[in-house]
Amino acid sequence: MPNRTQLLDDRAIGRALARMASEVVERCGGTDGLVLVGIQRRGVELAARLQRLIEQSEGVRVPVGKLDITLYRDDLQTVGPRPVVGETSLPDLDGRTVVIVDDVLYTGRTVRAALDECADFGRPRRILLCVLVDRGGRELPIQADIIGGRASTVPGDRVDVFVNELDGRDAVELVRGEPK
Amino acid sequence: MTAATALGKDLTGLEYLSADQIRLILDTAEPFKEVSERPIKKVPALRGKTIVNLFFEASTRTRISFEFAEKRLSADTVNVAAQGSSASKGETLVDTAKNLEAMRIDMVVIRHGASGAAQFLGQRIRSNVINAGDGKHEHPTQGLLDLLTLRDKFGRIEGLKVAIVGDVLHSRVARSNIWGLTKLGAEVAVCGPASLLPRNVEQLGVTILPRVEDAIQWADALNVLRLQLERMQGGFIPSLREYNRVFGVTTERLAKAPKDLVILHPGPMNRGVEIDSDVADGPHSVILPQVTNGVAVRMAVLYLLAGGSPDWAGAPGRGEDH
Numbered sequence: 001m002p003n004r005t006q007l008l009d010d011r012a013i014g015r016a017l018a019r020m021a022s023e024v025v026e027r028c029g030g031t032d033g034l035v036l037v038g039i040q041r042r043g044v045e046l047a048a049r050l051q052r053l054i055e056q057s058e059g060v061r062v063p064v065g066k067l068d069i070t071l072y073r074d075d076l077q078t079v080g081p082r083p084v085v086g087e088t089s090l091p092d093l094d095g096r097t098v099v100i101v102d103d104v105l106y107t108g109r110t111v112r113a114a115l116d117e118c119a120d121f122g123r124p125r126r127i128l129l130c131v132l133v134d135r136g137g138r139e140l141p142i143q144a145d146i147i148g149g150r151a152s153t154v155p156g157d158r159v160d161v162f163v164n165e166l167d168g169r170d171a172v173e174l175v176r177g178e179p180k
Numbered sequence: 181m182t183a184a185t186a187l188g189k190d191l192t193g194l195e196y197l198s199a200d201q202i203r204l205i206l207d208t209a210e211p212f213k214e215v216s217e218r219p220i221k222k223v224p225a226l227r228g229k230t231i232v233n234l235f236f237e238a239s240t241r242t243r244i245s246f247e248f249a250e251k252r253l254s255a256d257t258v259n260v261a262a263q264g265s266s267a268s269k270g271e272t273l274v275d276t277a278k279n280l281e282a283m284r285i286d287m288v289v290i291r292h293g294a295s296g297a298a299q300f301l302g303q304r305i306r307s308n309v310i311n312a313g314d315g316k317h318e319h320p321t322q323g324l325l326d327l328l329t330l331r332d333k334f335g336r337i338e339g340l341k342v343a344i345v346g347d348v349l350h351s352r353v354a355r356s357n358i359w360g361l362t363k364l365g366a367e368v369a370v371c372g373p374a375s376l377l378p379r380n381v382e383q384l385g386v387t388i389l390p391r392v393e394d395a396i397q398w399a400d401a402l403n404v405l406r407l408q409l410e411r412m413q414g415g416f417i418p419s420l421r422e423y424n425r426v427f428g429v430t431t432e433r434l435a436k437a438p439k440d441l442v443i444l445h446p447g448p449m450n451r452g453v454e455i456d457s458d459v460a461d462g463p464h465s466v467i468l469p470q471v472t473n474g475v476a477v478r479m480a481v482l483y484l485l486a487g488g489s490p491d492w493a494g495a496p497g498r499g500e501d502h
Binding site: 072085088089122 | 211219222224502
């Protein structure tokens with residue numbers, strides 16, 4: 001029986017997102033040319049929340065896009081079932097500062113795919129990576145620029161992010177896998 | 181190496197798919213529509229896959245549509261036309277395919293004049309086989325793109341009344357439409373000269389409407405079939421003019437319809453024979469959206485057969501590797 005522990009509750013997620021929103025603006029030197037791009041599925045919700053938080057503090061509604069990386073994965077043949085392909089809709093990326101938003105950063109393969117996909121849509125001036133949870137375990141030389149929180153995990157563990165819009169509650173939970 | 185996918189190994193006809201499998205293809209086609217609108221109309225999903233387009237019959241639209249679909253998924257493609265290939269030197273279909281397979285291909289898209297050719301081939305080679313039209317049997321991707329176009333227009337297939345008008349006898353498009361539409365819960369009628377309706381067509385679950393005026397009164401959408409001039413050696417109709425006079429879909433006839441009918445045509449059109457130009461170019465024609473949707477539907481089929489198996493659960497995906 002795998003055990004499940006809560007890493008962040010709704011209030012902690014709220015605080016983390018508020019801090020991440022101001023870090024995004026700080027790192028980008030304001031909101032000029034800033035574009036948030038959420039990775040399907042929960043990255044899209046998190047990007048929308050960052051957009052609202054930035055609007056509250058800066059009074060500017062920055063453009064938001066969504067990205068589905070399914071068609072850019074490198075494992076069509078090797079892994080099991082995957083979600084049906086979701087929607088991709090991106091604003092103009094040329095010359096912009098693009099902040100890719102995702103819920104969990106783990107192997108880095110999703111981000112690798114997202115970078116490839118962004119490159120097919122335009123030439124951003126700069127791309128930053130913003131994640132709610134960094135759980136370590138990278139398989140590629142990729143790091144996040146803005147991080148909500150860190151979790152120390154081993155292969156077999158799972159980090160589940162729940163967002164109100166899809167799951168009815170906000171939480172980050174660590175599910176320990178069976179020891180190998 | 182070719183594993184069973186959500187669709188099985190081959191796509192030979194809509195007769196052999198379940199309603200869920202058909203819906204899956206249509207749903208998968210949705211995001212692929214958007215890929216063709218991107219500045220770089222290409223995604224790497226089928227990178228490294230080799231696909232042979234094996235066309236034993238003339239085709240422009242279907243072959244180009246498949247080729248675009250393949251290229252937009254980053255597959256490598258080779259086109260083989262019957263003329264100028266070793267088929268014209270007497271090589272059998274299976275030998276041709278086995279030779280291609282010996283060059284390590286992954287998929288074959290085949291059009292052939294013999295009904296059942298795609299299935300026959302699929303049972304004899306390991307590669308995935310996609311039927312791009314076999315004799316008078318089926319043209320499943322055309323049926324799928326018609327379904328997608330109707331669904332775009334009406335928001336549903338279930339309960340729609342669709343009349344298939346014209347040369348049903350020689351039409352694989354008609355057969356794929358009948359299977360697909362009835363499986364998804366539409367009502368289907370066929371309409372055409374008695375000499376151009378297959379015997380016992382009612383057994384496929386369709387109604388026969390003898391007059392095109394009846395079809396226009398009854399239907400939500402008309403799928404106007406091409407009068408297959410190249411198959412018309414058998415004296416099925418007195419003349420093209422006579423056909424147009426009795427069965428042509430004309431503005432005058434449509435004006436008497438109780439509602440605006442959506443007009444589909446699989447192309448290529450014989451303007452002034454089965455369909456008038458004003459109708460083909462009119463506001464209710466979806467003939468060009470059909471062509472656009474053809475690429476998306478073929479991308480979806482290629483993607484699903486290549487192993488892009490979806491999560492049936494339908495719950496928001498929780499990716500394991502971030």
